[in-house]
Amino acid sequence: MNVHEYQAKQILEAHGVNVQRGEVAATSDEAEAIARQLNCQLYIVKAQIHAGGRGKGGGVKLAKSPEEVREHADAILGMQLVTPQTGPAGKLVRKVLVAEASDIERELYLGMVIDRTDSRLVLMGSEEGGVDIEEVAATRPEKILKQTIDPAIGLPAFQARQLAFDLNIPRELVNKAADLMIGLYNAFVDSDCSLAEINPLAITKTDDGQDIVALDAKLNFDDNALWEHEEIGAMRDPNEEDARELEAGKSGLSYISLDGNIGCMVNGAGLAMATMDLIQLHGGEPANFLDVGGGATTETVTHAFRLILADEKVQAVLVNIFGGIMQCDVIANGIIEAVKQVDLTVPLVVRLEGTNVELGKQILADSGLNLIAADGLSEAAQKAVQAVAN
Ligand code: ADP
Ligand code: MG
Numbered sequence: 001m002n003v004h005e006y007q008a009k010q011i012l013e014a015h016g017v018n019v020q021r022g023e024v025a026a027t028s029d030e031a032e033a034i035a036r037q038l039n040c041q042l043y044i045v046k047a048q049i050h051a052g053g054r055g056k057g058g059g060v061k062l063a064k065s066p067e068e069v070r071e072h073a074d075a076i077l078g079m080q081l082v083t084p085q086t087g088p089a090g091k092l093v094r095k096v097l098v099a100e101a102s103d104i105e106r107e108l109y110l111g112m113v114i115d116r117t118d119s120r121l122v123l124m125g126s127e128e129g130g131v132d133i134e135e136v137a138a139t140r141p142e143k144i145l146k147q148t149i150d151p152a153i154g155l156p157a158f159q160a161r162q163l164a165f166d167l168n169i170p171r172e173l174v175n176k177a178a179d180l181m182i183g184l185y186n187a188f189v190d191s192d193c194s195l196a197e198i199n200p201l202a203i204t205k206t207d208d209g210q211d212i213v214a215l216d217a218k219l220n221f222d223d224n225a226l227w228e229h230e231e232i233g234a235m236r237d238p239n240e241e242d243a244r245e246l247e248a249g250k251s252g253l254s255y256i257s258l259d260g261n262i263g264c265m266v267n268g269a270g271l272a273m274a275t276m277d278l279i280q281l282h283g284g285e286p287a288n289f290l291d292v293g294g295g296a297t298t299e300t301v302t303h304a305f306r307l308i309l310a311d312e313k314v315q316a317v318l319v320n321i322f323g324g325i326m327q328c329d330v331i332a333n334g335i336i337e338a339v340k341q342v343d344l345t346v347p348l349v350v351r352l353e354g355t356n357v358e359l360g361k362q363i364l365a366d367s368g369l370n371l372i373a374a375d376g377l378s379e380a381a382q383k384a385v386q387a388v389a390n
Contacts, residue, residue, distance in 0.1 A: 001221045003235045004048040006097045008217035011191060011232075016183035017198075018176070018213045022099025024048060031073035034098040035066035042101035045072040049091040050240040052199075052218065053083035055131055059093065062101055069098055094239060102213060107200035108167055109133045109144075110181065110214075112188045114195075121149040121188065123160070123181060125167045129200045155185040170203065173212045180212060191232055192225035244288075244307055251303050253292060260285025262384050263308035263317040263346075265301070267292050267326070275320045278377055284385035287314045294325055301331075302338035309342055318384040319350045320377065328352045328360025336367045347372060347387035351380035 003011075006024040013019050021038055025031040035043050043066075047059030054060050059081045061072040073096050082090035109129030115122045126144045128136045136143050145166045147159045160178035169177045180201075188196045198214040226233050238246060248255030254269065258276075262284050266272035269291045276286040288311065292304050308317055321331050331352060339348070351374040352360045364373060372387065374380035 001223055001226060001232075001236060002050045002240065003219055003221075003232070004050065004095070004097075004237065004240075005046065005217055006048055006095075007235045008196075008219040009214065011219060012183065012187050012198075012214060012217055015187040015190065017180050017187065017217075018211070019217070020100040020102065020213060020215070022097055024095050024097050025073060026077070026095050028070045028073040028077060031077075031096055031098050032066045032070040035063070035069040038098070038100055040100045042103075043069045044099050044101040045069055045076060046097045046099070047076050047079070047081050047093040048095040048097055049081055049083075049086070049093055050237070051081075051083050051085040051091060052216075053085050053131065054081065057081050057083035057086070057090075059083065072096075073098070092239075102202055102204040102211075102215065103206075104200070104202045104215075105205055105210065106203040107215075108169075108203070109136075110184065110198040110201045112184055112193070112196040115148065118148060120151060121185070123147045123149060123155065123163060123185065125163050125201075127167055131199075133199055149185070154189075155182055157182065160185075169212065170210055173203065173210055177212050180214070187219070191219070191229060192222045193219050194222045195220040244310060248290070248307055251300070253290060253300065253304055253307065255291075255304075255307060256289040257311065258286050258288050259313075260287045261313050261315040261388055263287045263290075263311065263314040264320070265290050265292060265304045265308060265317065266320045267294060267296055267322060271320060271322055274377065275318065275381065278381035279318070279384060282378075282382045282385045284381070284388060287311055292321075296321070296326060296331070296334065298334040298337045301334040302341050305338045305342045305344070309344065309346075314346060316347045316349065316384050316387040317344075318380060319348065320380055321350075321352055321354075323352065323354030323356065323360065326354075327356040328354055329356045329363055332360040332363040332367075335364065336369060339369055339371075347384075347390075349374055349380055349384045349387060351375070351377065 009019045023034045043063040045061045063069040080090040107130040109126040111124045147163050160181040164174045164177040197218040200215045202215045204211045242257050266275050272291045279286050348371040374383050
């Protein structure tokens with residue numbers, strides 16, 4: 001699950017990360033009122049969407065007065081913001097963050113990720129922060145500095161300070177930078193994040209010297225841990241999420257929508273991955289990943305059909321079920337029941353394997369349903385690809 005920048009900043013701030021004063025607004029009236037309250041020299045108005053690269057797309061604007069904040073908010077709210085991360089359709093902006101702006105001297109990058117090879121958290125930093133960190137990672141990976149965190153110890157101050165030194169953070173700010181890194185680490189662990197990024201982490205000029213502050217923040221959370229974090233679950237913005245993925249989550253189905261046209265209904269995540277691979281091997285494109293789970297019932301199968309068919313891209317459905325604990329005859333009856341309930345207008349390819357498979361196939365053959373039976377995974381994928389091509 002993702003949250004907006006303003007929400008990520010609330011979480012980080014609660015863990016001691018230095019962020020600028022600011023509030024979120026849904027109207028230009030609210031934006032102006034927030035600016036009046038902040039009462040500073042320079043303001044920044046930032047579109048709140050679940051995508052980065054907003055600056056490039058015109059979703060981040062500086063303002064010198066509350067009146068100018070209102071003008072920018074007026075322009076940004078309601079715009080269909082296109083950034084390198086939104087795809088060509090862009091995203092509708094419903095909220096803006098109005099914050100104090102800073103006099104930036106340097107923009108750094110700070111991130112916390114899970115290194116799956118090492119099974120450890122890694123704190124990463126780069127002096128080349130700002131908007132193009134992906135490009136830095138791809139072309140100049142040596143510019144990204146790392147500290148691997150021992151899970152038994154956590155992030156000790158010396159490691160954070162080391163990264164601060166490596167990033168050439170001014171001496172007077174090193175301890176403050178280290179505290180900020182430890183705050184990021186604590187936020188990551190306490191909220192069960194899967195990714196945390198501060199880009200840019202800015203060295204700013206202030207009246208009495210310099211400061212270090214998070215100008216942007218991005219947090220992703222581990223969905224499997226959300227049950228422990230009601231307050232984070234409450235930050236979910238349904239407008240930003242795929243409606244079908246949300247619905248699937250409610251009914252216990254693992255569903256991820258994709259760009260292709262072959263709807264897939266499979267039991268077991270591994271089989272679902274293999275099915276998607278084989279569809280691609282045979283020249284097709286899956287419309288989704290869908291794992292109906294080991295104990296699929298007629299209800300879950302019906303629900304899954306509804307989800308798949310609600311996607312207007314779908315031109316054929318491939319059902320690939322391995323009856324292990326579930327028996328194939330039960331599954332066959334479930335499919336027949338489900339197909340009767342939903343309005344199936346596209347070809348349906350079914351591959352069954354496992355316990356009572358012969359009985360299951362017989363039930364499907366006798367059902368009078370217009371379906372394409374397949375033996376084996378590869379043949380099933382091939383038939384689904386053909387069905388779309390016809
Ligand atoms: P995105 O990553 O979506 O483009 P950012 O929040 O990183 O959005 O903003 C883009 C750029 O805007 C930053 O790299 C920074 O130069 C500038 N910026 C963002 N917040 C502030 C701020 N509070 N004060 C001054 N400049 C800012
Ligand atoms: Mg950014």
